[in-house]
Structure formats: structure tokens, C-alpha cells
Amino acid sequence: MNTSRTARIIDVDVIDVRFPTSREFDGSDAMNPDPDYSAAYVVLRTNADEQMEGHAFTFTIGRGNDVQAAAIATLRERLVGLSVDAVCADPGSVSHTLVSDSQLRWLGPEKGVMHMAIDAVVNAVWDLAAKRAGKPMWKFLADADPEWLADQIDYRYIQDALTRDDAVALLTKGKDDAADREAQLLAQGYPAYMTSPGWLGYSDEKVVRLSQQAVADGFTQIKLKVGADLADDIRRLRAARTAVGPGIRIAVDANQRWSIAEAIEWTGALADAGPYWIEEPTSPDDILGHAAVRKAVAPVKVATGEHVHNRIVFKQLLQCGAIDILQIDAARVGGVNENLAILLLAAKFGVPVCPHAGGVGLCELVQHLSMFDFVALSGTTENRVIEYVDHLHEHFVDPVVIVRGHYSAPSRPGFSAQMHPGSIAVHRYPDGTFWASDQAVPKEMRKN
Amino acid sequence: MNTSRTARIIDVDVIDVRFPTSREFDGSDAMNPDPDYSAAYVVLRTNADEQMEGHAFTFTIGRGNDVQAAAIATLRERLVGLSVDAVCADPGSVSHTLVSDSQLRWLGPEKGVMHMAIDAVVNAVWDLAAKRAGKPMWKFLADADPEWLADQIDYRYIQDALTRDDAVALLTKGKDDAADREAQLLAQGYPAYMTSPGWLGYSDEKVVRLSQQAVADGFTQIKLKVGADLADDIRRLRAARTAVGPGIRIAVDANQRWSIAEAIEWTGALADAGPYWIEEPTSPDDILGHAAVRKAVAPVKVATGEHVHNRIVFKQLLQCGAIDILQIDAARVGGVNENLAILLLAAKFGVPVCPHAGGVGLCELVQHLSMFDFVALSGTTENRVIEYVDHLHEHFVDPVVIVRGHYSAPSRPGFSAQMHPGSIAVHRYPDGTFWASDQAVPKEMRKN
Numbered sequence: 001m002n003t004s005r006t007a008r009i010i011d012v013d014v015i016d017v018r019f020p021t022s023r024e025f026d027g028s029d030a031m032n033p034d035p036d037y038s039a040a041y042v043v044l045r046t047n048a049d050e051q052m053e054g055h056a057f058t059f060t061i062g063r064g065n066d067v068q069a070a071a072i073a074t075l076r077e078r079l080v081g082l083s084v085d086a087v088c089a090d091p092g093s094v095s096h097t098l099v100s101d102s103q104l105r106w107l108g109p110e111k112g113v114m115h116m117a118i119d120a121v122v123n124a125v126w127d128l129a130a131k132r133a134g135k136p137m138w139k140f141l142a143d144a145d146p147e148w149l150a151d152q153i154d155y156r157y158i159q160d161a162l163t164r165d166d167a168v169a170l171l172t173k174g175k176d177d178a179a180d181r182e183a184q185l186l187a188q189g190y191p192a193y194m195t196s197p198g199w200l201g202y203s204d205e206k207v208v209r210l211s212q213q214a215v216a217d218g219f220t221q222i223k224l225k226v227g228a229d230l231a232d233d234i235r236r237l238r239a240a241r242t243a244v245g246p247g248i249r250i251a252v253d254a255n256q257r258w259s260i261a262e263a264i265e266w267t268g269a270l271a272d273a274g275p276y277w278i279e280e281p282t283s284p285d286d287i288l289g290h291a292a293v294r295k296a297v298a299p300v301k302v303a304t305g306e307h308v309h310n311r312i313v314f315k316q317l318l319q320c321g322a323i324d325i326l327q328i329d330a331a332r333v334g335g336v337n338e339n340l341a342i343l344l345l346a347a348k349f350g351v352p353v354c355p356h357a358g359g360v361g362l363c364e365l366v367q368h369l370s371m372f373d374f375v376a377l378s379g380t381t382e383n384r385v386i387e388y389v390d391h392l393h394e395h396f397v398d399p400v401v402i403v404r405g406h407y408s409a410p411s412r413p414g415f416s417a418q419m420h421p422g423s424i425a426v427h428r429y430p431d432g433t434f435w436a437s438d439q440a441v442p443k444e445m446r447k448n
Numbered sequence: 449m450n451t452s453r454t455a456r457i458i459d460v461d462v463i464d465v466r467f468p469t470s471r472e473f474d475g476s477d478a479m480n481p482d483p484d485y486s487a488a489y490v491v492l493r494t495n496a497d498e499q500m501e502g503h504a505f506t507f508t509i510g511r512g513n514d515v516q517a518a519a520i521a522t523l524r525e526r527l528v529g530l531s532v533d534a535v536c537a538d539p540g541s542v543s544h545t546l547v548s549d550s551q552l553r554w555l556g557p558e559k560g561v562m563h564m565a566i567d568a569v570v571n572a573v574w575d576l577a578a579k580r581a582g583k584p585m586w587k588f589l590a591d592a593d594p595e596w597l598a599d600q601i602d603y604r605y606i607q608d609a610l611t612r613d614d615a616v617a618l619l620t621k622g623k624d625d626a627a628d629r630e631a632q633l634l635a636q637g638y639p640a641y642m643t644s645p646g647w648l649g650y651s652d653e654k655v656v657r658l659s660q661q662a663v664a665d666g667f668t669q670i671k672l673k674v675g676a677d678l679a680d681d682i683r684r685l686r687a688a689r690t691a692v693g694p695g696i697r698i699a700v701d702a703n704q705r706w707s708i709a710e711a712i713e714w715t716g717a718l719a720d721a722g723p724y725w726i727e728e729p730t731s732p733d734d735i736l737g738h739a740a741v742r743k744a745v746a747p748v749k750v751a752t753g754e755h756v757h758n759r760i761v762f763k764q765l766l767q768c769g770a771i772d773i774l775q776i777d778a779a780r781v782g783g784v785n786e787n788l789a790i791l792l793l794a795a796k797f798g799v800p801v802c803p804h805a806g807g808v809g810l811c812e813l814v815q816h817l818s819m820f821d822f823v824a825l826s827g828t829t830e831n832r833v834i835e836y837v838d839h840l841h842e843h844f845v846d847p848v849v850i851v852r853g854h855y856s857a858p859s860r861p862g863f864s865a866q867m868h869p870g871s872i873a874v875h876r877y878p879d880g881t882f883w884a885s886d887q888a889v890p891k892e893m894r895k896n
Contacts, residue, residue, distance in 0.1 A: 031550060031553070032550045032551075032553075032554070033550055034550060034551070035550070035551065035554075036551070060551070060554050060555060061550070061551050061554045062551040063522065063549065063551035063552050064519075064522060064551060064552045064554065064555045064562060066518070066522065067515070067518055067519045067522055067555065067561065067562065068555065070514070070515055070518040070519075071512075071515045071518075071561065074511065074512060074514065074515055101511065102479060102480045102481055102482060102483070102509070103480075103482070103483065103484070103508070103509050103510040103511035103512060104511050104512045105479065105480075106480070106483075106508050106509045106512065107508060107512045107515065107516070107560060107561050107564070108560055109704070109731075109732070109755060110731075110733070111559045111560045111733070111757065112555060112556055112559045112560015112561050112562060112563065112757075113515065113519065113555050113560050113561035113562055114512060114515065114560060114561055115560065116555070156707065156731075157707065157730060157731040157733075157734055157737070159707045159708075159709065160707065160708045160709065160737065160740075256557070259604065259605065259607045259608065260607075260608045261607070261608065282605060283557075283558075283604075283605040283760050284557070285558070285559070285605075285757075285758065285760040285761055285764075286605055286760055286763075286764065287735060287736070287764060288735070288764050288767055288768060289605070289608065289764075292608075307557060309559065309560075309733075310733065312731050312733040312734055313733055315734075316733075316734065316735060316736045316737075319736055320736060
């Protein structure tokens with residue numbers, strides 16, 4: 001066994017893990033009718049000691065998870081042999097090195113499959129760093145020195161909106177009364193909202209029942225999927241509003257289904273049932289389009305971000321006042337360090353962050369970022385909620401814990417990204433036990 | 449042998465082809481110091497007859513070409529079995545089907561590795577369609593019915609700037625005097641500009657010599673790479689200006705090297721040598737940033753596009769007046785059909801299109817799009833030039849022909865994308881004869 005002084009990354013495991021969620025219509029929306037929630041899962045193996053591994057993944061919805069895995073595999077040679085001390089002392093440098101690789105950069109830059117692959121390995125480094133510090137990620141970040149944290153960020157292309165000096169100032173200010181907020185977080189958790197009632201494939205009866213259940217469980221906000229059929233959306237939203245009463249926020253989510261004109265018209269048609277925000281009204285690339293929608297649909301708020309591919313697009317959404325709510329995703333941009341840049345941009349522009357979550361493991365990851373934001377950056381949970389979906393948490397070693405509509409603060413060191421080995425053995429694609437036996441059944445005889 | 453009525457796509461070959469260009473510093477710029485020009489190359493095999501194949505590729509600069517190939521391979525099952533008649537009658541539908549795949553869409557949407565993979569297979573379908581019509585691509589497009597061509601385009605997310613009615617009107621107007629312009633094209637070709645003099649790795653002497661040679665060869669515009677060192681750039685640009693005189697346009701290209709402030713400052717410092725355009729001053733994602741740069745550096749023009757990932761971003765660049773010159777790339781967006789949308793947007797906004805080319809095979813492809821634009825859309829070559837770089841054309845069956853600084857119109861049916869089988873056998877990675885023998889040599893003993 002090596003001492004940590006000589007510990008190195010000795011291998012990178014890349015595993016294609018898929019869950020057959022499409023067969024129960026969990027997660028269906030107007031753009032994604034049949035998602036199979038999947039993870040291109042990464043384990044950084046080190047010779048530090050047998051527990052010292054970095055775990056992370058990027059999330060996909062099925063087909064293409066193999067492409068993600070192939071992209072991650074190309075990064076293996078860049079990681080093997082690196083000093084564990086060095087990468088944990090400066091995880092942002094790993095992101096910067098990979099993002100700047102001149103040949104790989106052509107495949108983006110900083111977007112799509114290659115950026116998500118970088119995200120996965122960089123987050124595994126962050127997981128390793130937090131584990132070595134013996135802290136859950138939220139506390140690892142909240143306890144960090146502002147200068148060090150500011151140095152983790154790549155300011156390229158965002159300096160016109162956020163400089164390193166800005167970051168240090170915001171993070172230093174975030175330290176004021178952080179101990180009080182940490183105590184509050186540990187006592188009360190971080191507010192969540194509930195998406196499970198509103199999948200498009202669900203019947204009205206199921207929407208009403210699950211909406212009422214969510215309120216009974218302590219949630220003060222739910223979300224419904226919209227965008228496939230206007231009459232259906234109006235009926236479902238009214239039914240949910242009647243079921244939960246006027247005091248509960250109901251967000252609606254179009255998953256990029258609309259043009260600008262459609263977004264404005266459709267949101268207007270839903271307005272009498274009082275939607276709180278309209279999420280992803282149109283293409284995540286359409287910055288000016290979101291600005292136009294926001295202007296037209298106020299006081300309904302505009303939210304987006306789960307498909308926004310990097311800090312540069314978020315910067316512009318903020319610069320032109322295109323969004324009321326910024327939705328980070330833990331597994332799309334270039335790692336925790338790029339999400340730090342985005343949280344800092346949001347803080348500077350005074351826009352609340354309400355993370356995207358759900359899928360498989362996204363709740364586990366992103367809770368840490370919001371908890372850090374509360375304790376040591378924005379300092380508030382006002383108008384801030386983390387998405388919650390009650391699927392697939394059982395596959396994680398450190399699953400999220402929801403109490404009375406709040407995420408409880410994780411206490412286990414790391415980023416909560418680790419899956420149970422047994423879950424991987426069953427769901428590894430295509431040779432895990434589930435998929436192998438599934439393939440053995442003729443297609444027309446498979447469940448659903 | 450099947451009749452065309454029953455002809456189907458029976459297989460999709462995907463080949464990783466790489467050229468060791470980094471060893472001679474060809475193509476070096478401030479962001480890409482060591483590109484190995486590469487193609488993730490696609491052959492659609494059909495049972496129509498043995499000549500009837502669709503060829504295309506997406507371009508990368510080395511590492512990651514295997515990821516592109518893997519992404520293309522995932523599309524194979526979506527293509528095999530399709531009717532050749534059906535896909536050739538409606539190539540845009542193939543693009544639309546693949547772009548809309550709900551699971552693959554998560555990996556973008558419409559950006560990065562997966563979008564480039566779709567581009568490759570869709571362009572192979574367009575190649576097949578033009579070959580079956582017995583026409584080079586430019587003429588296949590120029591002869592097409594405006595209604596049919598307008599139907600090839602996906603208007604999703606651009607309808608606020610370009611409707612199908614707009615497209616039909618522009619394409620119908622483009623038919624006026626098209627025969628005259630076709631005759632002009634066949635007689636004179638399409639104007640080119642020359643980038644080969646200006647790679648960053650070249651000595652001043654080589655820059656001067658190649659610049660003078662370009663002018664002697666009939667080019668009226670050249671381009672220099674900038675952005676690594678300001679003093680070097682000033683010296684090289686002045687040397688080139690002295691060498692070519694005041695009547696030749698010299699574009700400069702920063703390849704995304706700068707922040708907004710740096711772009712404005714650096715371009716200002718170069719202004720006395722009269723650069724015609726500044727290309728890629730900053731991130732291709734920074735729409736608002738380009739608008740700010742353009743406002744500050746006028747009368748130097750702002751050009752971008754080779755890394756702009758789809759029509760939605762181009763739409764916004766045009767909507768907010770961020771660019772003077774729009775640079776399409778033939779192998780990044782979702783196929784000929786998406787480039788049609790971009791050409792139509794440019795025509796509607798009255799912005800000239802000067803395509804990105806070079807790499808391997810990009811000149812061969814993109815010339816067709818500009819020639820179509822001249823004959824049957826914008827109707828002019830004023831302030832329009834196609835980039836030309838004199839590398840690697842010998843690997844193509846139908847290489848570009850440059851005469852007195854103009855691209856000659858191809859006459860061979862198809863998209864000019866086909867490589868010589870012998871070139872593929874040598875440069876297939878890693879098992880082609882060049883790479884296999886290269887790998888057999890110890891790394892420290894390889895050339896350069």
C-alpha cells in the first residue's frame with residue numbers, strides 16, 4: 001500500500017449503466033417520450049488505498065450512452081499516472097487541461113458529448129478530493145478558502161461578466177455567518193420541489209393523486225410537464241391546481257417543445273391556473289428567444305438550464321435578462337468548477353438557482369452544489385428549490401434523504417455519486433444480468 | 449442487381465482516417481498548435497448498383513476522431529434497410545428523424561459529437577441523391593424546385609427569423625437569371641481566398657513568400673493566423689501587407705483565442721495594417737460578445753461560423769447584428785439541409801457567406817454550397833470568397849480545381865466527398881499502412 005505522497009491514478013473504469021425506465025413511462029415529457037435513464041459511469045482507481053476511488057458519471061437517457069462511454073474512455077490516458085495529491089489540490093486544473101486539449105476541443109468546443117465526458121472525469125476528481133478531505137462535497141466547497149475556490153474557475157470567455165476579483169469578493173462575502181447557515185442547513189435541509197406527479201404519460205387521476213401526496217409530504221412546489229397537447233395541458237394543470245389549492249407553486253415544463261411564438265401563446269393559455277415558471281420554453285441555445293419569451297409571459301417566470309452546455313451561454317442568458325430562474329445541472333458542464341462559475345454568475349446577477357435533477361443520480365450530485373450556494377455564496381434559500389424525483393435512488397450508496405419536502409444535508413464524504421456494485425452488475429449494458437436476460441426474450445414478448 | 453425501385457441502404461461503413469499534418473506544422477493556429485487533419489468517413493452502401501454509394505465525412509483534427517466514428521456507428525441501425533428512392537427524394541427527412549431521436553437528442557441537442565455524426569450520414573444521403581440525379585451537388589441544389597428545397601429544412605427554433613414562406617420566396621427569386629449565373633460560374637469559377645500563407649508555425653520569410661505567391665496565383669485575399677503573441681502578429685501582418693500591397697485584402701483569424709476586451713484591444717493594435725476581417729475573435733458561443741466586438745472594431749469586419757454548432761446560433765448572430773461575414777462549415781451542422789437554412793438566413797439578413805474550408809476535404813464539400821448560393825439564392829459573389837488551403841486534395845477522387853484564384857465548378861455527380869481507396873488504406877487509423885509502420889517506430893525516433 002502506498003502512502004498518499006506517492007499515490008497516483010492507476011486506472012479509469014468506464015461503465016455503461018442503463019435502467020429500463022421507458023417501460024413504465026417514468027420520466028416521459030413532450031420531447032422525451034421513452035427515456036431509459038442511463039449513466040456513463042466513471043471510477044478513478046488509485047493506489048492510495050483500496051477505499052480511495054473517485055466516482056462520478058454523466059447522465060443520458062439511453063441510446064448514445066455507449067458514445068458517452070467511448071468519449072470518456074479516450075480521456076483515460078490523460079489521467080492515468082497523475083498524482084492524487086496534485087489533482088486533489090487543484091481539480092479545476094484537470095478540467096482546464098482537458099477542455100483545452102487542442103485536438104479534442106474541435107469536437108465542441110465545450111459542448112456535447114466530449115464536454116459531458118470531461119464533466120464525468122472531472123467530477124470524479126472532485127469526489128476524490130472531497131473524500132480525501134473527509135467531507136461531503138457541499139461542506140468541502142463551503143469550507144474552502146475563497147482564493148483557492150476562485151482559482152478553480154476558468155474565466156475564459158466570461159471575464160466581461162465575472163472576473164477572479166469578483167469571484168473572490170462574492171466568496172469572501174459568502175463566509176459571513178456561514179456557520180449559522182450551516183447549522184440551519186443541518187437542522188432543516190434544503191427545500192425541494194417535486195416533479196414525479198407531472199410526467200406526461202400519467203393519467204389525470206394519477207397526476208391529482210400524486211400532487212396531493214406531494215403536498216401531504218411537505219412539498220410547497222410541484223411541476224407538471226406540458227407541450228404535447230394544449231387542451232390536455234389546460235385540463236391537467238387546472239386539475240392539479242384544484243387538487244393542491246392556491247398556496248402551492250406549480251411549475252410547468254415544456255422541455256424545449258416550442259418556437260418563440262408558440263411558447264408565448266401556450267404559456268398565455270395556461271396562465272389562469274397560475275403557473276409559477278415556464279421551464280425550457282424553447283431551444284436552450286436560443287438566448288434572445290428566451291429574452292423575448294420572458295418579456296411576453298411575465299409575471300410567469302422563465303427558467304432554463306438543464307441543457308445549457310456551458311458557462312458562456314449562461315453568462316449571456318443573464319446579461320440579456322432572459323431568465324428569472326437559472327437551472328444548473330450537475331452532469332452536463334465541465335465539472336464542479338464550471339458549475340461554481342455558473343453559481344457565481346447567478347449570484348452576481350442576483351438570479352436564483354433552482355437545479356435540474358431527477359434522471360439517475362442527478363439529485364444525489366446537485367444537492368451538494370445548492371447547499372454550498374446557501375451556506376457560502378448566495379446565503380439564502382429564498383425562491384430556491386432543488387428538483388426532486390423519486391426514482392432510482394436505491395442504486396446509490398449515499399442516496400438523497402428527503403424530509404418534509406427538504407433535502408437533508410449529506411454527511412458522508414464525497415459527491416454521493418457512488419452506485420452499489422450490485423446495481424451495476426444488474427444494469428451494466430448490454431451484459432448486466434437484467435439486459436442479458438432481457439435480450440434473451442423475443443422483443444415482442446418483453447414487458448411493455 | 450436490384451432495380452432502383454427496390455434499392456435499399458444495405459450497410460454503413462465508418463472509417464477513422466487520419467493524416468499526420470501536425471508533423472509539418474500545416475494548419476497551426478493560436479488554439480490548434482498540432483492538428484492531425486482527420487475524417488470520420490462514411491460510406492452508405494446500397495444494392496442499387498455497385499457504383500451507387502453515398503460518401504461523406506465529418507472533419508476533426510486528430511484525437512477524438514474515434515469518438516466521432518463511434519457516434520456515427522450508433523446511427524447505422526437507423527439507416528440500414530431504408531429505401532434509396534425514399535431517402536433521396538427527401539434527404540432532409542433523414543436529418544430531421546435523427547436530430548429528433550429523443551434519446552440521442554440528450555447528447556446535444558443539435559451540437560457537438562452527435563450532431564457532427566448526423567451531419568456525416570445525412571451528407572452521405574445528399575451525395576447519393578445528387579449522384580442518382582447525375583449532377584454535382586451545386587447544380588442538384590440550384591436546379592431543385594423551391595418548394596421541394598424549402599421542405600428539406602427544419603424550421604424549428606428559427607421561425608421567428610425564417611419561415612417556410614420566406615424560404616420559398618427567396619428560392620423562387622433566386623431562380624431569376626439563374627441560367628446566366630450558371631454560365632458565369634462555369635466560365636469563371638467562384639472566388640477563393642488563400643489561408644496557406646498564414647499558419648502560425650511558419651517563419652516570417654515563409655509568410656512573405658507564400659503571400660506573394662498567392663497574389664501571383666490570382667488570389668485577391670489572403671488570411672493570417674493571429675492571437676498567440678501581439679508583437680509577432682503586428683510584425684507578420686505588416687510584412688505581409690508590405691509584400692502584397694494595399695489592394696489585397698488580408699483577413700486575420702484568432703481562432704477563439706480572446707476575451708471580448710482582448711479581441712477589441714488586439715484588433716485595434718493590428719488596425720494600421722488594414723485587416724479586412726477579424727475571424728473568430730472569441731468563443732463561437734458568445735453571440736452578445738461578437739456583437740460587442742463588432743461595434744468596437746468597425747470598420748474591421750467580424751467573421752465567425754466554423755465552430756457555430758447550428759442554425760439557432762447563426763440566427764441569433766444575425767438577429768443582433770453580431771457579424772459582417774457568416775462562415776458556414778460543410779461538416780459541423782446537421783447536413784446540407786441545415787446549411788440551406790443558414791444560407792437562407794444569411795440571404796434574408798443580407799449578410800455575405802464566406803465559407804470555412806481547409807482541413808481535409810472541406811474545400812471539396814463547401815464549394816458546392818457557395819456555388820448554389822450564387823446561382824440560385826443570393827445571386828452574387830460580391831464580397832464573397834471561399835477559403836482555400838492547398839493541403840490533402842490529392843486524396844480525393846474529385847479534388848477541387850483552382851484557376852486564377854477561383855474554384856472551378858465541379859462537373860462530376862455528387863458532393864466531391866469520395867476519397868481514393870488507396871489513401872484510406874494508408875491513412876486508416878490505427879491500422880492503415882502509414883500508422884501501422886509509424887507505430888512500429890519508437891516514439892522518440894518518429895519524424896518531428
